[in-house]
Amino acid sequence: MSLQxxxxxxxxxxxxxxxxxxxxxxxxxxxxxxxDLSNGQILVKNYYLSLDPAMRGIMNDVRSxxxxxxxxxxxRGNTVGxxxxxxxxxxxxxxxxxxxxxxxxxxxxxxxxxAKIVPPPKASLRDYLxxxxxxxxxxxxxxxxxxxxxxxxxxxxxAAGATGSVTGQIAKLKGARVIGIAGTPEKCAWLVxxxxxxxxxxxxxxxxxxxxxxxxxxxxxxxxDNVGGDILNLCLKRLAKYARIVLCGAISQYNxxxxxxxxxxxxxxxxxxxxxxxxxxxxxxxxxxxISDLSKWLQQGKLKRRDYVVEGLENAPQALLRLxxxxxxxxxxxxxxxxDENVKSKL
Amino acid sequence: MSLQxxxxxxxxxxxxxxxxxxxxxxxxxxxxxxxDLSNGQILVKNYYLSLDPAMRGIMNDVRSxxxxxxxxxxxRGNTVGxxxxxxxxxxxxxxxxxxxxxxxxxxxxxxxxxAKIVPPPKASLRDYLxxxxxxxxxxxxxxxxxxxxxxxxxxxxxAAGATGSVTGQIAKLKGARVIGIAGTPEKCAWLVxxxxxxxxxxxxxxxxxxxxxxxxxxxxxxxxDNVGGDILNLCLKRLAKYARIVLCGAISQYNxxxxxxxxxxxxxxxxxxxxxxxxxxxxxxxxxxxISDLSKWLQQGKLKRRDYVVEGLENAPQALLRLxxxxxxxxxxxxxxxxDENVKSKL
Numbered sequence: 001m002s003l004q005x006x007x008x009x010x011x012x013x014x015x016x017x018x019x020x021x022x023x024x025x026x027x028x029x030x031x032x033x034x035x036d037l038s039n040g041q042i043l044v045k046n047y048y049l050s051l052d053p054a055m056r057g058i059m060n061d062v063r064s065x066x067x068x069x070x071x072x073x074x075x076r077g078n079t080v081g082x083x084x085x086x087x088x089x090x091x092x093x094x095x096x097x098x099x100x101x102x103x104x105x106x107x108x109x110x111x112x113x114x115a116k117i118v119p120p121p122k123a124s125l126r127d128y129l130x131x132x133x134x135x136x137x138x139x140x141x142x143x144x145x146x147x148x149x150x151x152x153x154x155x156x157x158x159a160a161g162a163t164g165s166v167t168g169q170i171a172k173l174k175g176a177r178v179i180g181i182a183g184t185p186e187k188c189a190w191l192v193x194x195x196x197x198x199x200x201x202x203x204x205x206x207x208x209x210x211x212x213x214x215x216x217x218x219x220x221x222x223x224x225d226n227v228g229g230d231i232l233n234l235c236l237k238r239l240a241k242y243a244r245i246v247l248c249g250a251i252s253q254y255n256x257x258x259x260x261x262x263x264x265x266x267x268x269x270x271x272x273x274x275x276x277x278x279x280x281x282x283x284x285x286x287x288x289x290x291i292s293d294l295s296k297w298l299q300q301g302k303l304k305r306r307d308y309v310v311e312g313l314e315n316a317p318q319a320l321l322r323l324x325x326x327x328x329x330x331x332x333x334x335x336x337x338x339x340d341e342n343v344k345s346k347l
Numbered sequence: 348m349s350l351q352x353x354x355x356x357x358x359x360x361x362x363x364x365x366x367x368x369x370x371x372x373x374x375x376x377x378x379x380x381x382x383d384l385s386n387g388q389i390l391v392k393n394y395y396l397s398l399d400p401a402m403r404g405i406m407n408d409v410r411s412x413x414x415x416x417x418x419x420x421x422x423r424g425n426t427v428g429x430x431x432x433x434x435x436x437x438x439x440x441x442x443x444x445x446x447x448x449x450x451x452x453x454x455x456x457x458x459x460x461x462a463k464i465v466p467p468p469k470a471s472l473r474d475y476l477x478x479x480x481x482x483x484x485x486x487x488x489x490x491x492x493x494x495x496x497x498x499x500x501x502x503x504x505x506a507a508g509a510t511g512s513v514t515g516q517i518a519k520l521k522g523a524r525v526i527g528i529a530g531t532p533e534k535c536a537w538l539v540x541x542x543x544x545x546x547x548x549x550x551x552x553x554x555x556x557x558x559x560x561x562x563x564x565x566x567x568x569x570x571x572d573n574v575g576g577d578i579l580n581l582c583l584k585r586l587a588k589y590a591r592i593v594l595c596g597a598i599s600q601y602n603x604x605x606x607x608x609x610x611x612x613x614x615x616x617x618x619x620x621x622x623x624x625x626x627x628x629x630x631x632x633x634x635x636x637x638i639s640d641l642s643k644w645l646q647q648g649k650l651k652r653r654d655y656v657v658e659g660l661e662n663a664p665q666a667l668l669r670l671x672x673x674x675x676x677x678x679x680x681x682x683x684x685x686x687d688e689n690v691k692s693k694l
Contacts, residue, residue, distance in 0.1 A: 247613075248616070
């Protein structure tokens, strides 16, 4: 009896809020064997899958930095795993790897866009989906783009998420005064007490707008926006001269049929401000430099991160919906299989 | 009998579309005489007043790059005129000057923020309100900010206005393909036939959106926005990778009680685009350099401009409203007095 693979396909393009049951289809098929692989290919057993807000974006049939998902395409996603069969001289069985291997337990790859990873001290495989992955690198390069200077005021929305929590900490390392915006008192407490943010505000508080004004007496020099919508609009009203808005995401808008534009954008003229879209892939040739810095800060205890792990690949569709509801603190991951399993004996 | 001065005061802060009769009050008072002036002061007879969209912005009591108008304040505006009395050693009677001297026939000034002007060949005094004034300098530096490269596609809205018409011509001089957006067939014809724009589109055409798509097969590298609103939103959908939006104005929104935000702003993320507010005063120390270039291009016949002159200071309130209706082609000016009048004999 052959080992079963689980793969999750994107089967229906949603409009507005996606329905996990309609959007995805879980299929079972045999895991490819040694004989099924061509020369140059590897078989990877995935341990963790990253869930990201951008996964909603690729469901739409619009022009973007990456092509939209095709119907019946394997759902895209970054994973970490281990090579269990190799017909590629660059990889050997047992190598730990990271790559865009999709929502599946086992993945066949030609080895391109798959990177071997060796976690440094205090780090784990799954950090390559979080701190050293797209979300951590986004925080690193996005903040660089924001050109934060010592003493400036930085506001981060989605601050308790994977990117926001790292962004705020790096801004502190750069000498800024950092205000985080999150959606629960627990998240706010984590930001201030554990991560060292100067202030954390709960946008669900009725007087949030007043709190934001009070927390930014010198206005906002850098606003790192993960959420869009009303929070972006409020922050626009508080811009300092020459303020920079790093547009990283707009999680509040991705599932809206009618997206909201920031009516206060004219403040960009009044304050000679800049609002700039940010895609981490533009910095691909500098990822190693960033990982080296992030790794150093992690070892020095200057950077903390938290994972929010959901067990079981089958639960990924529902978990993705929970990501948009803001249930996670830190990086949301799907645990597909135990790392310590002796994978070789199973094949 | 003393000579009468006419001054127009800002007397009521409007909400939404301003009413010229309610917003302003015309007052008559004696022109200050030699004895009324203190040491260091000059008296200027104004010939032309510049009308600018930004005049609506300063009516609002909001934080901006310049303080809002106070109630009963002389309405602000740039003028060109001639010194008729001088108690300031830097100015002599007969000097032609430009400055923020307000909506009045005669202005007393301490000489600060007033510049002596000597029009180069082919230029006139009133070019210091248009081509060499705030609107021309805005085109020059705004386009610089947009970092236009040879062969790129530049779209300019409000293209038949004072700033837009100069912007498009400079973009052509920089080797770009230039598409102008204006509001009448006559304006569009002027842009293409007289000013050398590659394409001009009338945003009032029912299929304007389709025309814009057709006119931008390689998408938009630089969008110079003078209007905001729906046109900004449409252009966001056509951004090329690394596109730059120079936010210069939002004339379509200034008189709206509820301003519209550009719901397609998320395209800035998808295309790593930048939207940056632009204030010409940030470049004050480089104005001379710009005027020298603009003057050279004018003399070489590479730059054309048109003035839309309304006679009589008393008509300025109504004319300002017409500016927002888009009645002007080129620079809107109020003619306050004839230049060739022998002013000295009158005092």
